[in-house]
Amino acid sequence: MDITLIKALILGIIEGITEFLPISSTGHLILFSELLKFNDDKGKVFIIAIQLAAILAVCWEYRERLTKVALGVADQPSARRFVINLFIAFLPAAIIGVLFIKAIKAHLFAPIPVATAFIVGGLLILWAEKRQHTVRIQEVDEMTWKDALKVGIAQCLALIPGTSRSGATIIGGLFFGLSRKAATEFSFFLAIPTMFAATFYDVYKHRQLFAAEDIDLFLVGSVAAFISAFFAVRGLLRFISRHDFTLFAWYRIAFGIVVLVTAHYDLVGWNE
Numbered sequence: 001m002d003i004t005l006i007k008a009l010i011l012g013i014i015e016g017i018t019e020f021l022p023i024s025s026t027g028h029l030i031l032f033s034e035l036l037k038f039n040d041d042k043g044k045v046f047i048i049a050i051q052l053a054a055i056l057a058v059c060w061e062y063r064e065r066l067t068k069v070a071l072g073v074a075d076q077p078s079a080r081r082f083v084i085n086l087f088i089a090f091l092p093a094a095i096i097g098v099l100f101i102k103a104i105k106a107h108l109f110a111p112i113p114v115a116t117a118f119i120v121g122g123l124l125i126l127w128a129e130k131r132q133h134t135v136r137i138q139e140v141d142e143m144t145w146k147d148a149l150k151v152g153i154a155q156c157l158a159l160i161p162g163t164s165r166s167g168a169t170i171i172g173g174l175f176f177g178l179s180r181k182a183a184t185e186f187s188f189f190l191a192i193p194t195m196f197a198a199t200f201y202d203v204y205k206h207r208q209l210f211a212a213e214d215i216d217l218f219l220v221g222s223v224a225a226f227i228s229a230f231f232a233v234r235g236l237l238r239f240i241s242r243h244d245f246t247l248f249a250w251y252r253i254a255f256g257i258v259v260l261v262t263a264h265y266d267l268v269g270w271n272e
Contacts (some may be wrong), residue, residue: 005220007038012050012221012225016228019054019195020188020236023247023255027114030161031259034111035268045209046221048202053222057229058188066192078141082189088145089152089186090193096156104245108161111259117162118256124169125249128171136177140186143178149184150176155194162256165191170245173237180240188233 014032029047033039038046059066072079107113124212136142153171158165166187173183204212262268 004217007036008046008217008221009224010036011038011047012224013228016048016052016054016057016225016230017222017232018084019051019225019229020058020191020233022121022164022170022245023252024114024118024121024162024167025051025054027118027164028223030109030114031111034242036145041206041209042214045203046214046217047150048199048206049218050221050225052199053225054229055192055199057226058191058233061230062188082141085143085148086143086189086193089148089155089190090197092149092152093155093159093194094197097159098104101159104159104161105202112263113160115259115263117160117254118252118259121163121167122249122252122256125167125171125245125252128174129244129246129249133174134177135179137182138179140182140189143182143186147176147178148186151178151183151190155190160175165194167248170220174204178246181237184236184240 009028011032014028015025018028021126030039033043033047069079073083108117135148149167151172154175155165157163157168157172169187169190170180170183173186174180178186232246259268
């Protein structure tokens with residue numbers, strides 16, 4: 001197999017596994033694309049494009065729920081409330097992203113800022129799990145527009161690479177009184193409009209970098225991302241039914257420290 005296709009396969013698996021876990025898919029992809037020397041313009045567009053495949057895995061997993069909402073939005077109050085909540089939660093990150101994404105990419109899309117965000121995010125998860133968690137909302141359907149707005153504001157933190165979109169929304173949900181199941185599922189649902197919008201915006205913006213000869217590259221990465229994301233979503237739901245998010249916090253902290261140490265002692269050429 002061509003070495004570039006192997007890189008596409010590896011990055012696709014990493015994207016799928018990390019997109020919905022509170023460990024930052026963007027952070028992992030930035031770090032591993034550096035390691036694999038797949039961080040040129042084509043590599044950056046590839047990373048953007050395969051995110052769509054991971055989101056499609058959530059759409060497939062929740063296809064019955066999403067179909068029911070789509071069919072009932074005209075005459076079912078619960079379906080309308082669900083759609084309105086997603087729209088409200090989507091808005092804060094969309095607005096801030098449009099305004100500041102160029103500056104964020106210029107200064108923070110690099111291994112050292114990502115590693116620092118890994119550690120800070122891990123510490124926040126430990127803090128969130130240590131504090132007393134008062135649950136007001138057991139299911140996503142119980143959320144009001146105010147609850148959705150709060151989670152949407154928390155999602156803005158995910159514009160910092162290494163923070164984790166799912167981590168920001170899930171932990172934000174816990175702070176605002178959602179159960180682990182409700183916070184996790186709403187994070188999955190919120191990923192659909194957020195990531196579709198971000199992906200299509202970036203793909204359109206960099207459309208000149210797409211070439212017909214790269215179809216196999218994107219196909220391999222997308223299939224790998226879809227399959228690994230599908231199992232990651234199911235695995236996370238099973239995991240949180242019996243555990244909290246502390247394991248992910250320690251993983252983030254350990255991984256961030258490894259990157260900082262290897263960078264400091266020049267063991268890995270992160271920014272060559």
